[in-house]
Amino acid sequence: MQALFGQLLIGLINGAFYAMLSLGLAVIFGLLNIINFTHGAQYMMGAFCAWFLLNKAGVGYWWALLLAPIIVGAIGIVIERTMLARLYKLDHLYGLLLTFGLALIIQGVFRNEFGSSGLPYQIPSELTGGMNLGFMFLPIYRGWVIVASLVLCFSTWYVIERTKLGSYLRAATENPTLVQAFGVNVPRMITLTFGFGVGLAALAGVMAAPIYQVNPLMGADMIIVVFAVVVIGGMGSIMGAILTGFGLGVVEGLTKYFYPEASNTVIFVVMVIVLMFRPAGLFGRER
């Protein structure tokens, strides 16, 4: 029983990261129509940013939670302005190819500097230790990650689905020309949305740093799983991305307990099954 709950917890943690990353991908895709292949690299950069802040500048975890997304998001904005903005009139596949190339560059540079072994990052002192829940032992930091990512996901959902700003955003997704005609600065909105999506990836990276080690390749394999999550959920809805992310994390955790050999592949198998019966994804619309 202990082991089952242990795997469920790991599944929820992974699910939290899947949800945060696929949420960022979905927000970016909604407005830019670009699948951001650099997302995994930006998640990794978030974790490295936290490590740098702690080890080179003495800035702790809590400030890193704020600063790393801003720094990495700003880098994202530069990338959007200087490169991606040139591709909007072309086939969307070029955006995918460009961001793939950028991901290779970023990962290559970090591997050159830090090798492929991980760097440790301490859990902040406020969140060390654990709680005994009776049926299992819950390390406080892991509980914090799950709660924090839930709050983050649902606030993003709230902003996009329930506020004025979000309604501009959704309108620009449907018809950018018309929204521009109403006096909304759509290009600036696109840039900021990209920065926000990237910042979300970096934030996930900071949260991941104490759990997984800070490793140049931590995002490379993650991003492919997140792509499968996105295909399963469909890009139609923000809520869909959140639910699919957490759900698949749990499915993966359960597989680790019942049939560990398949734990690496289970998400891809789910994707194949979903494609056979609902090609648009669980929450997606055909378009």
Place this chain on the structure above:
Amino acid sequence: MLIGTALMTVALAVAPLVGVYPVFLMKALCFALFACAFNLLLGFGGLLSFGHAMFLGTAGYVCAHAAKVWGFPPELAIATGTAAAALLGAVVGSLAIRRQGIYFAMITLAVAQMMYFFYLQTPFTHGEDGIQAVPRGHLFGLLDLSQPLTIYYTVLTIFVGAFLLIYRIIHSPFGQVLKAIRENEPRAISLGYDADRYKLLAFVLSATLAGLAGATKAIVFQLASLTDVHWSMSGEVVLMTLLGGMGTIFGPVVGAFVIAGLENYLAGFGEWVTIITGVIFVVCVLAFRRGIVGELAAWWARRAA
């Protein structure tokens, strides 16, 4: 076009005699065939597969296993490997063509990653070690493939044969319909073409030829390993095609030779290969979308006009 093919064949036939290292040429030829197969799908079908390494790797593993464990002669081992890739192509293709564009790329990438984990865990591939010391054997029981020049000309024959086949496919009525679907799918459907069937056939053909490249590569290098099923290999074939010129006939060949040469040259520099690969991607997408052959053709057309 025929003159170009003849020139290319002669140049490749003479190259090992004038001192170009045959192992390098064979590696480049296998990649060139792989890239040509990929280009058939992307350049003419408009479908970007980000998981083509699964066909290269699957054929490599099956071919190596057939040659080493079952004791198949090389021609039969290559045929078995290629058939395995065709079968996988039919299964994956029927799933992936349900979605288009970006989704198609993500689905192929995810399925390829699934195959990667499968090959990592299944016993017959020997995990991280790969299948080593695959016997080259005697082609048709006659030609000893352990002779460097014999195997080189065998690989060259396979490559030129497959290249001509691809040329034939592109210029057949099937190829024309495929281009029509790429340009305007709803219109092609309204003209009565079953677009999904054409796309599936293109996918299977591309997977099969990619498999032929993988199986040949396994015999040449006497090795089938995880490198050939990893996503970075899928990225590499996209790069070769993009750099050489997608949708051109010779582009993938040029791209493959450039990238193979680059990797050979940079082999000692560790991670720099990844970084430079990434830089070429970015430069190609931002400034050089027609690729080497595409730019040359455009320059030639401007000069003629």
